[in-house]
Amino acid sequence: MAAGVATWLPFARAAAVGWLPLAKKTMPKPPVDKKSRNDEILFVNVSGFRFQTWKNTLDRYPDTLLGSSEKEFFFNEDTQEYFFDRDPEMFRHVLNFYRTGKLHYPRQECIQAFDEELAFYGIVPDIIGDCCMEEYRDRKKENQERLAEDTEAEMGADTPLPPHSTHRERLWRAFENPHTSTMALVFYYVTGFFIAVSVIANVVETVPCRPLKGSKKDLPCGEKFSLAFFCMDTACVLIFTFEYLMRLFAAPSRCKFMRSVMSVIDVVAIMPYYIGLVMPENEDVSGAFVTLRVFRVFRIFKFSRHSQGLRILGYTLKSCASELGFLLFSLTMAIIIFATVMFYAEKGTKGTNFTSIPASFWYTIVTMTTLGYGDMVPNTIAGKIFGSICSLSGVLVIALPVPVIVSNFSRIYHQNQRADKMRAQQKVRLARIRLAKKGTTNAFLQYKEDGGFQGQDSDSALCLKNRSSFEHQHHHLLHCLEKTTNHEFTDELTFSEMCMTESVGYRTSCSTSISSQQGVTTSCCPRRAKRRAIRLANSTVSVSRGSIQELDTLHVHKSSAGPQSRSSLNARTEGLKLNCEDRDFTAAIISIPTPPANTPDESLPPSPAIPGILRNSRASSYTHETVKISSL
Amino acid sequence: MGAVVGTLTMQTRQRRPSRDKIDDELELSIVCHRPEGLEQLQAQTNFSKKELQVLYRGFKNECPCGAVNEETFKQIYSQFFPHGDASTYAHYLFNAFDSSQNGSIKFEDFVTALSILLRGTTTEKLQWTFNLYDINSDGYISKEEMTDIVKAIYDMMGRYTYPALKTDTLKQHVDAFFRKMDKNRDGVVTLDEFILSCQEDENIMRSLQLFENVI
Numbered sequence: 036m037a038a039g040v041a042t043w044l045p046f047a048r049a050a051a052v053g054w055l056p057l058a059k060k061t062m063p064k065p066p067v068d069k070k071s072r073n074d075e076i077l078f079v080n081v082s083g084f085r086f087q088t089w090k091n092t093l094d095r096y097p098d099t100l101l102g103s104s105e106k107e108f109f110f111n112e113d114t115q116e117y118f119f120d121r122d123p124e125m126f127r128h129v130l131n132f133y134r135t136g137k138l139h140y141p142r143q144e145c146i147q148a149f150d151e152e153l154a155f156y157g158i159v160p161d162i163i164g165d166c167c168m169e170e171y172r173d174r175k176k177e178n179q180e181r182l183a184e185d186t187e188a189e190m191g192a193d194t195p196l197p198p199h200s201t202h203r204e205r206l207w208r209a210f211e212n213p214h215t216s217t218m219a220l221v222f223y224y225v226t227g228f229f230i231a232v233s234v235i236a237n238v239v240e241t242v243p244c245r246p247l248k249g250s251k252k253d254l255p256c257g258e259k260f261s262l263a264f265f266c267m268d269t270a271c272v273l274i275f276t277f278e279y280l281m282r283l284f285a286a287p288s289r290c291k292f293m294r295s296v297m298s299v300i301d302v303v304a305i306m307p308y309y310i311g312l313v314m315p316e317n318e319d320v321s322g323a324f325v326t327l328r329v330f331r332v333f334r335i336f337k338f339s340r341h342s343q344g345l346r347i348l349g350y351t352l353k354s355c356a357s358e359l360g361f362l363l364f365s366l367t368m369a370i371i372i373f374a375t376v377m378f379y380a381e382k383g384t385k386g387t388n389f390t391s392i393p394a395s396f397w398y399t400i401v402t403m404t405t406l407g408y409g410d411m412v413p414n415t416i417a418g419k420i421f422g423s424i425c426s427l428s429g430v431l432v433i434a435l436p437v438p439v440i441v442s443n444f445s446r447i448y449h450q451n452q453r454a455d456k457m458r459a460q461q462k463v464r465l466a467r468i469r470l471a472k473k474g475t476t477n478a479f480l481q482y483k484e485d486g487g488f489q490g491q492d493s494d495s496a497l498c499l500k501n502r503s504s505f506e507h508q509h510h511h512l513l514h515c516l517e518k519t520t521n522h523e524f525t526d527e528l529t530f531s532e533m534c535m536t537e538s539v540g541y542r543t544s545c546s547t548s549i550s551s552q553q554g555v556t557t558s559c560c561p562r563r564a565k566r567r568a569i570r571l572a573n574s575t576v577s578v579s580r581g582s583i584q585e586l587d588t589l590h591v592h593k594s595s596a597g598p599q600s601r602s603s604l605n606a607r608t609e610g611l612k613l614n615c616e617d618r619d620f621t622a623a624i625i626s627i628p629t630p631p632a633n634t635p636d637e638s639l640p641p642s643p644a645i646p647g648i649l650r651n652s653r654a655s656s657y658t659h660e661t662v663k664i665s666s667l
Numbered sequence: 668m669g670a671v672v673g674t675l676t677m678q679t680r681q682r683r684p685s686r687d688k689i690d691d692e693l694e695l696s697i698v699c700h701r702p703e704g705l706e707q708l709q710a711q712t713n714f715s716k717k718e719l720q721v722l723y724r725g726f727k728n729e730c731p732c733g734a735v736n737e738e739t740f741k742q743i744y745s746q747f748f749p750h751g752d753a754s755t756y757a758h759y760l761f762n763a764f765d766s767s768q769n770g771s772i773k774f775e776d777f778v779t780a781l782s783i784l785l786r787g788t789t790t791e792k793l794q795w796t797f798n799l800y801d802i803n804s805d806g807y808i809s810k811e812e813m814t815d816i817v818k819a820i821y822d823m824m825g826r827y828t829y830p831a832l833k834t835d836t837l838k839q840h841v842d843a844f845f846r847k848m849d850k851n852r853d854g855v856v857t858l859d860e861f862i863l864s865c866q867e868d869e870n871i872m873r874s875l876q877l878f879e880n881v882i
Contacts, residue, residue, distance in 0.1 A: 049781050522821075524829075525828060
């Protein structure tokens with residue numbers, strides 16, 4: 036949790052007074068803060084530069100070197116200060132982090148050195164503030180690339196497939212990333228080749244070839260070798276159709292695929308051929324058919340699958356659409372104005388080309404774009420004057436769209452880069468927040484398991500030593516909340532299992548209504564950590580089904596609890612748990628909602644702590660059956 | 668030329684909002700608040716000079732501008748209860764702390780409330796709690812107000828509790844509270860009823876002493 040809130044913790048705890056009149060149970064005892072409560076100034080000597088700071092400042096981040104007991108390793112008894120043999124310039128930034136909560140990256144420092152310092156002081160670089168994060172990231176990336184360790188670009192394409200992917204998924208992956216398998220690469224190049232062949236054939240078939248014998252007219256090659264061209268076209272179309280159908284089959288979302296630009300291009304590329312096959316050789320229709328053949332040129336757009344540059348260009352134009360549209364509009368305005376003016380200026384001249392305003396459009400466009408074909412030329416003086424104004428303003432207008440598109444392109448490009456970075460950062464941040472939350476939950480549950488709130492008696496003192504006083508107090512606060520509401524915190528796993536078994540419990544125990552009633556409506560079900568014989572005796576007799584589930588989750592918790600507890604006395608804590616477990620087993624046996632369950636109920640109350648060990652042997656023989664039944 | 672004008676206007680339109688935003692941010696940070704002198708606060712509250720110094724250093728670090736608004740308060744309080752949603756309760760708590768009801772907690776409010784909660788007499792603490800429960804400050808705690816408060820507290824527990832929260836848990840809790848506190852059974856709890864009932868309950872009296880050494 037953000038350690039900045041450590042200052043507010045006393046305040047939140049004081050506000051807990053507001054829960055007291057509502058509390059169903061008595062509040063637990065607060066942890067005793069054995070350390071001296073006076074704040075003191077610490078001296079930190081970094082290679083001769085003496086820094087001074089309050090102890091509280093450093094305690095804000097207890098999981099760093101300076102905030103934890105790790106700094107005691109660097110304490111110099113003679114001079115009564117903490118001595119670090121590190122760079123004092125970097126330390127300044129580290130200390131500022133403690134003071135302000137924001138880590139800044141000094142731009143003149145080497146990124147590698149900075150990372151090493153952070154690693155030494157136990158600070159995760161992800162908390163660099165937004166103001167410096169981009170720079171930090173950029174520099175880091177640069178550095179990595181320079182050291183030829185750039186695996187980011189490779190990662191996306193080369194991540195291995197999940198082991199159990201269907202043929203369909205594999206096929207889709209092959210289509211999207213041709214570099215993943217040889218077959219895909221071969222297919223990629225084959226289609227590329229055929230696109231090129233098809234386009235070239237379209238072009239070449241219009242070139243005039245030598246005429247047939249006995250004819251004077253030059254024939255286009257297409258008509259001379261019509262069969263050859265037809266065969267080539269057929270082959271290309273077959274390949275394209277096959278590719279399209281395969282993509283359609285492999286696509287995870289067929290509707291989305293069919294609406295995408297690339298698939299539309301594919302369809303447009305192959306449709307004319309099929310329409311041509313279907314349509315009869317009719318004279319009037321074939322005129323329209325010829326127009327259709329124009330669409331064959333769209334096959335060239337299929338190259339955009341093979342070329343990243345085309346895709347970026349296409350995207351840029353798409354995103355600049357509004358700017359381009361506006362420019363087109365203003366151009367149209369200018370054309371109309373000048374065409375009107377030229378028309379009326381040239382109206383009088385005999386044999387003029389400016390026959391109408393639309394006819395003048397052509398002159399205006401040609402002049403404004405500085406083409407100047409010369410097919411339409413003004414003759415009157417007024418026409419010439421306006422014509423020159425037109426060409427001068429045309430120069431201005433043409434100069435405008437280019438920087439707009441260029442700036443748009445660079446903006447989009449950088450935006451894409453930044454968006455990707457931010458997305459990655461956001462994911463990391465969210466993951467860290469989730470992890471921190473889970474960590475706090477787990478820490479609290481772990482704390483309860485370890486019997487943390489039994490006061491500072493000697494057995495538990497050792498395993499609790501590694502927790503800071505902040506954690507103690509925070510756990511005490513959460514415990515107070517539990518007592519106020521008379522409900523306990525659990526984690527998702529336990530909760531969902533409980534929900535499942537409660538619903539099952541209703542079903543199986545319908546015959547023995549008494550025990551099920553008792554089981555479900557028990558308000559206080561002693562959990563593993565709070566296993567005291569006295570409490571067990573006081574609690575309502577039959578332990579609810581929930582405790583059975585605790586058996587299953589016991590194993591889960593044990594495995595997850597291992598790496599969490601930093602204390603070296605794992606054996607100690609496990610010893611505590613072991614006792615609890617066995618008592619849990621005995622309790623669980625009783626709560627099986629079968630008729631015999633009622634009788635052992637009476638025997639439950641007098642089970643004190645020590646004879647629990649004796650009961651172990653009996654319990655263990657039952658455990659397997661219990662576990663089997665409860666796992667249902 | 669139309670194009671020229673058009674692009675120029677587009678540019679300025681884009682530039683202006685960002686400039687306004689920076690100005691706004693500057694304005695907000697200028698509004699500052701400095702607390703009364705150390706001696707005055709020492710006289711008004713039950714804290715020693717050193718304790719006030721420690722408190723102020725922490726407070727100033729978190730809020731350099733000297734006051735906490737409700738949003739920040741909710742965020743801070745929510746961090747202590749990651750399991751559930753602490754925003755509703757934080758809202759009630761904020762209103763209880765904000766004695767001048769002007770939407771921000773200054774250091775004086777903060778310290779006064781802490782002084783009551785940690786160093787005050789039992790009656791003062793109970794009075795503070797009554798003000799917390801009395802959402803509309805009319806001198807009576809009604810069942811609706813109590814239900815709101817209890818719901819806010821249960822919200823902080825989150826979803827994953829043991830035993831699982833049932834639909835009538837809230838109602839039962841509120842009814843139990845009213846059974847204990849509402850002496851004349853008129854449906855509302857007054858300050859005197861509240862203080863009297865709490866003083867009769869040993870658990871509450873004992874628990875009130877627990878929080879003395881928080882600072």
